[in-house]
Amino acid sequence: MAVETLHGGCHCGAVRFEAEAERMAANECNCSHCAKKGFLLTFTPLDKFTLLSGEDKLTEYRFNKKVISHQFCSVCGIQPFGRGEMPDGTKIAAINLRCVDDIDLGALERTPIDGKNL
Template sequence: MPESRYSGSCHCGAVRYEVDIDLAGAIECNCSLCSKRGFIWSFTPADKFTLTDGAQATRTYKFNKHVIDHRFCETCGVEAYALGSMPDGSRVAAINVRCLDGVDLTQLQPRKVDGASL
């Protein structure tokens, strides 16, 4: 699956973004947060992610090693994206694929990641 441009948003629409991303790398993780929130994630370099609305509308949640900024909308509570760093220090955007417009989730087969063991 090639990289494509998508738009995404939280539920209420306060937080909106554009992103270039390849959804072939989508994952589902079983860590304590992902299992409760039901995320499907896909990742892309942070410079391919543009927050177009809602910079002041998000709050940040961190847990475990505090290396990922989980950004959720303070109005509707939906976490449409997160930001973090790869082991080499490069910035990465984690995109909640469920928040992207026009994605047929039945066509995705997210790889299972055992985040609970990390």
């Protein structure tokens, strides 16, 4: 799979981002939070992620161990991405592929993650 430049954002357009990430690698987690939001996530190092607009519109939600900063648009409620850390301390961005421009959701290779039992 190839890393490419992805563009995306929230529904109302306030939050826009650009990231170097794999478009086709979709992680589908069954934890209480991901399941409700229906996330299809791709992960990339945080320095490959750029927030282009909407910093002032983002609201943060943390739960459980509070290591992931879930950021959603305070205008339209959509969560295009989150910021977190791997167990080794590497900072990552988790991009919601459903918020990427012109993406073919049916073509994604979905990898299940058993977040519910982690």
